[in-house]
Amino acid sequence: MPPFNEQITLEEVSFGYKRGGKLKPILRNVNLKIDEGEFVSIIGESGSGKTSLLSLLSASIKPQSGEVKIYDKKISSISEKHLSEYRRDIVSTIYQGHNLLEVLTAYQNVELPLLLKKIPSQNRGTIILRILKDLGLADKAFQKPEELSGGEKQRVAIARAIAANSKIILADEPTASLDPETGRSIMEILESINRTNNTTLIVVTHDMSVAQRADRIYRLVEGNIEEIDPIKLSQSLQNQTNISDKIYLEG
Numbered sequence: 001m002p003p004f005n006e007q008i009t010l011e012e013v014s015f016g017y018k019r020g021g022k023l024k025p026i027l028r029n030v031n032l033k034i035d036e037g038e039f040v041s042i043i044g045e046s047g048s049g050k051t052s053l054l055s056l057l058s059a060s061i062k063p064q065s066g067e068v069k070i071y072d073k074k075i076s077s078i079s080e081k082h083l084s085e086y087r088r089d090i091v092s093t094i095y096q097g098h099n100l101l102e103v104l105t106a107y108q109n110v111e112l113p114l115l116l117k118k119i120p121s122q123n124r125g126t127i128i129l130r131i132l133k134d135l136g137l138a139d140k141a142f143q144k145p146e147e148l149s150g151g152e153k154q155r156v157a158i159a160r161a162i163a164a165n166s167k168i169i170l171a172d173e174p175t176a177s178l179d180p181e182t183g184r185s186i187m188e189i190l191e192s193i194n195r196t197n198n199t200t201l202i203v204v205t206h207d208m209s210v211a212q213r214a215d216r217i218y219r220l221v222e223g224n225i226e227e228i229d230p231i232k233l234s235q236s237l238q239n240q241t242n243i244s245d246k247i248y249l250e251g
Ligand SMILES: Nc1ncnc2c1ncn2[C@@H]1O[C@H](COP(=O)(O)OP(=O)(O)OP(=O)(O)O)[C@@H](O)[C@H]1O
Pocket: 017, 018, 019, 026, 044, 045, 046, 047, 048, 049, 050, 051, 052, 053, 096
């Protein structure tokens, strides 16, 4: 059998939120194919539906029409029992609002996916401390989210997704609350997982320097998804930089 590369397929997916009995369309007949091991970035204005798209992929919401398929299997046909396995083994999400459990320490938050996977306790500690160390959080392991800065919470959320060792990482603005230097090093860690484990990496971002790092870049506009030529994106960024340099120099 040939290797099965196509991992994620969206076929004519439409989605919207109902408000006051009316459906507000967010995604309109979206088609998308992502191969195993790809690094894809998704850009688009605030409210364009980026988080909604990730929620469809994590099976947290369902489309009104069309199909989301993973390894050619319709998510809509997965039973409730298998959906929890899907969320445990196939996909892990780094949420925009970190979504950490406030009563647990950083260490315990990162431990959650390992407990779900029934990793023996003697192995868990080594894994957790290595990941926390890689993310510069070794000295924060036993602090609770309320005792961490925004950027540190973000990094704990990333550590938890890394610990899950899933096939797909969905990252919603993973660098938003980080300084540029930390943001870059977090992206390098996610990219090294993408390369070495062949983990598919889907990053939603407003930061074009993050978007540009991906193999493919998509933009959501008015409910449609379009692929962006990375060269054109970098040229338009270059032009913007030149304009701001000019304004700066002339100012
Ligand atoms: N639970 C909800 N109920 C009703 N409308 C919602 C809900 N969640 C999101 N929306 C609306 O759906 C649209 C798309 O939201 P979404 O969160 O997908 O946008 P986004 O592209 O991720 O934006 P941002 O860049 O600000 O995070 C927005 O107009 C938002 O107000």
